[in-house]
Amino acid sequence: MTSQQLLLAASLISLPFASIAQDKFANTITAADLEKHLRILAADDMEGRETGTRGQRKAADYIASQFTAEGLKPIVKEADGKLGYLQPYTLYKKNWGDFYVSAGGKRFEPQKDFMPNGLLYLPTETTYETVFAGYGIGETNYDDYAGRDVKGKAVVVLDDEPKAADGKKLVSGTSDASKWGGPNGWRAKSLLAKEKGAAQLFIVSAESAEAFKQLLTQRSAMQARFNRLSLKPGAENVGSVGVFLITSDMAAALLNTSAATLNQTMTQLAQATKPIASSLTGSIEMKADRVDEKTESSNVLGFIEGTDKKDEVLVVSSHYDHIGISADGQINNGANDDGSGTVSVLEIAQAFAKAKAAGKGPRRSILFLTVSGEEKGLLGSQYYADMSPVIPLEKTVADLNIDMVGRVDDIHLGKSDNYIYVIGSDKLSSELHKISEETNQKYIKMDLDYKYNDPQDSQRIYYRSDHYNFAKHKIPIIFYFNGLHPDYHKPTDDIEKIDFKLAEKSARLVFYTAWEIANRDQRLVVDSNKQ
Incomplete structure (x- = not known):
């Protein structure tokens, strides 16, 4: 057997083990853990997590504590020269x-x-x-x-x-x-x-x-x-x-x-x-x-350094802010919007941290970015992308953004709940779109619904979450979303209505997709402009 044949045989043998490794870490993302985090982030004492409020700051501290516990690196340079997890910014x-x-x-x-x-x-x-x-x-x-x-x-x-x-x-x-x-x-x-x-x-x-x-x-x-x-x-x-x-x-x-x-x-x-x-x-x-009138807020960043391609960085994002307390005193807990996306980021970060600790860390670095200010006009992600990108944008290969993935929308009620809306995957990179579909088919087999990817979408969903502040800089994105529901932006968006098994499946899909992007040989090619 020639050396080339030996190499090919070894690579073929290693493929199932690579898949087994991915499955092992993907399986650490569980409905129970998602619920555990969400019961904290969507609790009344978070006061609806409105940007610039005590509740938002409390939520930021919790996210940072989880990044610390999982061993993610702090990456934001603080005033004293030390590195931290919080990226502060001023709003007016x-x-x-x-x-x-x-x-x-x-x-x-x-x-x-x-x-x-x-x-x-x-x-x-x-x-x-x-x-x-x-x-x-x-x-x-x-x-x-x-x-x-x-x-x-x-x-x-x-x-x-x-x-x-x-x-x-x-x-x-x-x-x-x-x-x-x-x-x-x-x-x-x-x-x-x-x-x-x-x-x-x-x-x-x-x-x-x-x-x-x-x-x-x-x-x-x-x-x-x-x-x-x-x-x-x-x-x-x-x-x-x-x-x-x-x-x-x-x-x-x-x-x-x-x-x-x-x-x-x-x-x-x-x-x-x-x-x-x-x-x-x-x-x-x-x-x-x-x-x-000045007010202060912050994004929360956790970093896992890659190996041979560590200078290229994949972003996995969500927004952890919500709309706070209504005029009548009711708390808008935002369990789905976007508590579901934020706890998904925490679980995906934990899975990659465990992989790295086991010597299976990603080749590319991964930035876990949870932002505030989304409900005020995508301001936290705008600050990061337009004014203070901790990772230079030219080194950012893609953003996988998760927003509202814990509920079945009206369109799918009474039908299969094995779905997720995939938005933007083909807007800038045909490779990303292909990876998205192939990864889903290989590992998760959800119905990928492209309803809101339609340029004629009257809701303009593509422009309404934090991924867009990366897309406008020609950075490929995927926006994962389960649709609107009657409790959207109401005090009734509560944890009792979250489908944690659906959220688990969605989070695992993002994990597998991130794994593929972070470990492939070549950086994603930007070859399309369908925005």
């Missing part, structure tokens, strides 16, 4: 100062008469002409902006999207909401308004004061997360398009008309199959001043 809370909209002799105020969505800074009173633009939709078959000049104006539009008599949406021609409808339709409408040159956008989202109060309650979590914190102080977004949810009564005042006339126009629009001409216009004065 944008509190409203003098903020109002005046029209028709009436003064309207935030959270009482209207709800601002997003960051706006307008330090001096400014006058705008107002114009009504139907539903604010811009499609070939339904264009509310056709023939309308809205440049520099405040545009008033209706929420949701028009329907035909049979209930089907006019834009899509089906019963499914298009990007213009549903609770996130305002995103598409605001982007289009900005594209058309509008200065402000007012969306009629409630027809009465009582309905508006309900809207405030329903969207309190959204208000808490929308750009209330920033990584930079000062007056950013001066002159940006503000988005406001308002009542029909306020809309009538903005358009210098009566509630009855506006309601008649709204009824005509609802009954029509195409946009209708409207001469409703008016004038407003508004001011939106903001004041900075």
Whole structure:
């Protein structure tokens, strides 16, 4: 037998043992251990882990203690020159100062008469002409902006999207909401308004004061997360398009008309199959001043050094923050969002630490990155990737991000729960996508659902978790996700509803995928740009 034949035979013999080694360490990731960690991180005394609060700091300390216990290296340089697990960063809370909209002799105020969505800074009173633009939709078959000049104006539009008599949406021609409808339709409408040159956008989202109060309650979590914190102080977004949810009564005042006339126009629009001409216009004065307030937060980093390829680093990430305590005093424990992802990272880190202790450590280094600030706009991962990457981005080979993997979503209720949404695996690297599918087929055999990987996804899930701050730097990513559920961003997202066997299976899939990436001969090739 030649030396080459001996080498080939040895390699073939070693393959089953390599697989056995992986299985041994993957099997240390258990439902029981995931539950043990989550009962601590999603407990009431963590106070909902809101970024910048005592509960968030307590959660950070717990994660750091687990990294210490498992022997992960601290990698963040501290002020005294020592290395630690916490990566501190400063955030600036944008509190409203003098903020109002005046029209028709009436003064309207935030959270009482209207709800601002997003960051706006307008330090001096400014006058705008107002114009009504139907539903604010811009499609070939339904264009509310056709023939309308809205440049520099405040545009008033209706929420949701028009329907035909049979209930089907006019834009899509089906019963499914298009990007213009549903609770996130305002995103598409605001982007289009900005594209058309509008200065402000007012969306009629409630027809009465009582309905508006309900809207405030329903969207309190959204208000808490929308750009209330920033990584930079000062007056950013001066002159940006503000988005406001308002009542029909306020809309009538903005358009210098009566509630009855506006309601008649709204009824005509609802009954029509195409946009209708409207001469409703008016004038407003508004001011939106903001004041900075500092708050401190931190990411938590644990590091396992590789062997012959240790200068190349794989990131495994999650966010450990949540939305804190509601106005009515209820604690949002965030068991699924993203307690499930964070405890998965802890278990995967433990598995790799055990492998390293047994002499089976990864060839590439692995950074276990748990971030805060996600619920405030992906700020913790933005700080890491844009401002202070502990590992240079050019040495970062991929990010495997885990967010909300402990629940079965409405789409899969009553069906198989052996699934996970895989998002972004093919966006930047065809190799990563292939590794993802082959690893799953070899070890886990979950149904990989690509619903939210669709570029036309109206939820825009690809852009809504921390992996995106790596993807925008052309670093390949996979986002693991089990979908939305009725308890999303509510106090009812509690540990009793977590499917720990599902979370175990998902975490093991991430472990096996990380093992393949960390131990392959060649670094992943970036050969695609489907973002």
